[in-house]
């Protein structure tokens with residue numbers, strides 16, 4: 524299949540494989556890393572419109588960008604059209620390319636205020652928000668939402684049409700309902716149904732773990748681009764056409780090494796170690812000796828020690844006898860294959876979605892990784908713009 528560029532308003536996105544907004548993960552260093560590995564467009568974490576308009580320092584910090592990551596879309600969340608418009612007007616002055624509106628977040632803290640996925644239950648309010656944001660900026664505005672609130676209300680095709688009519692330049696569909704959380708199968712038929720209803724570009728999202736699956740999604744649903752979230756954590760190379768299915772230790776270590784360099788460049792030294800903690804272990808999922816490397820990483824006490832450890836591991840991996848490298852690659856292939864199978868069919872592996880308090884959890888065959896993931900997610904959703912609530 525020939526990959527075509529994506530056009531969002533005046534923007535031309537050469538590679539339609541896009542980095543998803545991921546609270547707690549898609550900060551400036553990680554976005555830069557994904558761009559370097561080929562992501563065509565990158566999304567910020569969701570940013571509270573209240574946090575921006577109250578000039579909260581923590582929130583403003585999230586809007587920091589760099590020329591090298593462009594094109595960049597910054598995502599706003601909120602439920603009041605006037606506040607969203609004011610926040611959009613503030614973002615309009617920043618060197619960014621696109622403003623995205625979050626209408627898909629299932630987290631209770633967000634939906635109980637009528638924002639995120641709750642807006643799928645109030646399409647008139649959603650329409651007012653899109654209009655207000657479009658009026659406040661001359662940058663293209665995009666909207667990200669789910670299939671609907673629950674399986675009795677698959678409203679995404681009408682919702683997408685409403686978004687187009689009210690001024691959106693593109694939409695993204697995470698093809699699950701709010702009630703699904705992160706469980707169950709991603710509904711490709713809903714993506715195809717949306718495509719029938721709109722003329723603006725459609726970006727498909729949900730459980731795409733590699734380039735081939737993304738191409739399949741585009742081919743089978745007609746969507747114009749693909750957004751990758753969890754599939755790029757610890758694997759920023761997935762956006763490229765030549766991304767390896769079973770990456771060896773060197774690729775993983777080089778990616779982490781570069782990630783550390785970018786953190787050093789853009790993150791305050793006191794926050795650098797905390798910043799990489801969410802990510803570091805993920806680079807070694809499904810890899811021969813992965814658990815051992817993760818343990819060593821978790822034991823380091825300083826960012827400098829982590830850099831040194833990664834440099835040493837990389838040096839060791841290059842110095843290894845070719846025979847041993849071959850054996851490790853074979854082990855990786857087996858581990859990687861198991862991991863990919865597990866991630867392709869998350870429903871079969873009991874990815875349990877939301878807990879009672881609306882946080883995301885995941886359970887799967889890699890229990891240690893999953894516990895770590897769950898702790899990460901819980902932490903993330905505790906900190907998301909906590910000051911705004």
Ligand SMILES: Cc1cc2nc3c(=O)[nH]c(=O)nc-3n(C[C@H](O)[C@H](O)[C@H](O)COP(=O)(O)O)c2cc1C
Nearest residue numbers: 543544545546568569625697729730731751752753
């Ligand atoms: C840890 C985490 C944080 C997320 N943060 C956001 C967010 O800030 N804004 C948003 O629109 N979606 C957010 N999402 C949803 C993702 O963007 C994406 O729609 C979802 O994970 C499905 O795609 P995937 O299977 O490729 O991960 C988040 C998901 C996870 C797991």
